[in-house]
Amino acid sequence: MRKNIVVICLVIISFVCGYFFNSTFNEMNSSSDNNQLSYNIDTFKKVKNLIGKDFYVEGYEQIFKNQTDIVCVPNGIDDRQDLKDDGLYHRSKHYIYKNKKNGVIILMSITANNRNSKRKEWLHSMGYKPTTHNSNSNRYKDTYDKIFSKSEVYLYSFSGRGYNISLVGISDNPKHESVYTLNELAKFTDILAHFLDDHNL
Numbered sequence: 276m277r278k279n280i281v282v283i284c285l286v287i288i289s290f291v292c293g294y295f296f297n298s299t300f301n302e303m304n305s306s307s308d309n310n311q312l313s314y315n316i317d318t319f320k321k322v323k324n325l326i327g328k329d330f331y332v333e334g335y336e337q338i339f340k341n342q343t344d345i346v347c348v349p350n351g352i353d354d355r356q357d358l359k360d361d362g363l364y365h366r367s368k369h370y371i372y373k374n375k376k377n378g379v380i381i382l383m384s385i386t387a388n389n390r391n392s393k394r395k396e397w398l399h400s401m402g403y404k405p406t407t408h409n410s411n412s413n414r415y416k417d418t419y420d421k422i423f424s425k426s427e428v429y430l431y432s433f434s435g436r437g438y439n440i441s442l443v444g445i446s447d448n449p450k451h452e453s454v455y456t457l458n459e460l461a462k463f464t465d466i467l468a469h470f471l472d473d474h475n476l
Contacts, residue, residue, distance in 0.1 A: 314366050318437030319387035322476055323368045326385065332466050335372040335381065344369065372463075377450075379459045382443040383467075388434055395435050395468065402429035402457060427456035431464050435476060440467070 327337075345364055366387040373380050404427050411419040427448050432441040444460030452458075 314361065314387040314389050315437030316366060316387050318476075319366055319385065322435070322438045322440075322471070323385050325474060325476070326370070326383075326467075326470075327368075330467065330470055332372065332463055334374045334376050335463070336374075338371050338373060344371075374459075377446070377459065379444060379446040379456060381460065381463050382441075382445070384441045386439045386441075388437060388439045390434060390437075392434055392436055395433050395471075397431075397433050398439065399430060399432035399441070403427065404456075429457045429460050431460060435471065438476075442467070 346369070348363065363386075367384060368386075369382065369384040371380065371382055405423065405425050407413065408415055409419055409423045410416060425447055426445055429444045430441065432439065434440075442460060442464055444456045444463070446456045446459070448455040
């Protein structure tokens, strides 16, 4: 009788251990799978090629033409950012647009993303304005110094269906308007958004 009880207990213990082992194993596999990002490379290439070939904003000249420009990244980010097939330089492209009439420079970066979003979504919005953030007469006056840049810099970033786009506007605000560089970046971004909508992207 005791032997039967011992055998039954061993069977139950084996079953429970096996259950927890399988659960842990499956959970580890699931976690591992989630860490393997799958980028929408096809959509990224479509957006990149379309913008490179057909996108135009009056007054702005895209300076790279068919050339490639790469900005090196530091080693502190442990990601697939090298020259492998799925590395940063194979899933990103950037452009520089210059406007000689108003002195505004627009930087645009396109990257493949791993999201399945069905619509565009804002990711970032930020900026730096010297008359506000480097003034000796407002709430930031304790950090004022003439060594800092007099350029205005603003950034917009949004995601689409398979891609991310970041836009940076830079200028010295030659007309000394209250909202200058930000307005120019906003107009540029709106034109780009309508362009993408017209191509169902």
